[in-house]
Amino acid sequence: MSVEIALRAARVRYGPLEALHGLDLPVPAGTVTVLLGRNGSGRTTALRALAGTVRLSAGRVVWRGTDVTRLPAHERARRGLCLVPDLEAVYANLTVAENLALSTPGAAPGAVTPPYPELLPLLSRTAGTLSGGERRMLALSRALLAVRARVVLVDEPSLGLAPPVAARTYRSLAALAVEGGAAVVLAEQRVPDGLPPGSLVYELRRGSLAFSGEPAELT
Template sequence: MSVEMALRAARVRYGPLEALHGLDLPVPAGTVTVLLGRNGSGRTTALRALAGTVALSAGRVEWRGADVTGVTAHRRARRGLCFVPDLRAVYPGLTVAENLALAAPGDSAPHAGTPYPELVPLLARTAGTLSGGERRMLALARAFLAPRARVVLVDEPSLGMAPPVAARTYRMLAALAADRGAAVVLAEQRVPDGLPPGSVVHELRRGSRASSGEPAEYR
């Protein structure tokens, strides 16, 4: 299994506080990697470090073996990285249709292929008027519609979703890895069901990797 991206001895500081303490984190292609931990464990910061939205104070970020530590977030996005944060994941002043169009430029009707039919009646509404679960669907729909997503990073995928929608979401994330060969990384507080074979879980504690194993070991 090839490594798509990796953090190597990564350290991140927020003022006097160090959020990542020399974290080594391989992200394989074609499967799902789960970053497990409580709030403050470093899960979100690890995603941001991979995405390039937070700077490292030490260490490096690699993409297919090349050092991309100095590559900006928007250039990583152009290379095929899609980051769905837990907050501010949609453009609230744009309509649902406009948010979807950003994920699939050139597509005259990206909503026709949205994996969430629940969004179709809401196309004319601004994203800022949606419920929490609807915003989450919209944010993830943009990730699923991205034509060349090689790395998909999602912080708390099922936040605010009803259980049936959450289950469907995890099936679609698994398909991104299994069918498209994408490297999918999820930040979670518990291990979700429906992960594809070969998925790996890394438990983070206080900015370091405490353990790693298969999903069944953490349920």
């Protein structure tokens, strides 16, 4: 199981508060990795540190053996990293079709079929007028349509989704890892059902690693 991307002794500070305390977090390729923890545990900060949307105060981000700590977020995205945050994950002033087109470079608005059929009748609507669940499906479409993504980071995948849609979402994200070979990292408050074999769980508590292993070992 090869490591795709990793945090090495990573520390992140927000003013006087330290959110990550020297965190080591290896993320394998072709695997679903779950970052488990309560609010304030450091899950979201770990995702942002991998994506480059927050700076490390110490430590490194290593991607395929190369130190990318100083590489800005947009350059990481160009190299195949996709981040789906829990909030403000869509362009509210653009239509659903325009948001989908941004997920597929070179595609014209209306030419991209959404991975969620529920979005088909909403293509002409502006994203800011959608419900919370509809916005979440639109945001997740960015990851599911990223054909060349090597690292997919999703904060709270099932936020606002009905249970059947959430179950379908987890199957689709698992396919990115199992079939597409991507390193898929999910920030969760509990271990989701239906994880593929070989999935990993890292439990964070107050910015430090409290557990690492397979989901069955945690339960």
